[in-house]
């Protein structure tokens with residue numbers, strides 16, 4: 001896994017197969033490759049471009065790291081905790 005960090009907000013994104021994320025899933029800034037080994041366990045699959053990336057467990061991406069797809073999340077945490 002390769003770990004990338006957003007140069008602007010510090011969001012971490014992990015990718016497989018040497019794929020480079022195009023932009024930060026939160027603020028759309030550039031991502032830079034980190035040398036550190038960080039394990040990111042939460043896998044996000046994009047239904048639009050079919051790429052996947054990894055984030056921290058408590059992180060909910062706003063955008064796909066590879067395309068312009070916007071994930072549907074509840075902005076006011078109304079249904080977030082319901083399983």
Ligand SMILES: [Zn+2]
Pocket residue numbers: 006007008009010011024025026027028029
């Ligand atoms: Zn960012």
Ligand SMILES: [Zn+2]
Pocket residue numbers: 046047048049050051064065066067068069
């Ligand atoms: Zn995508």
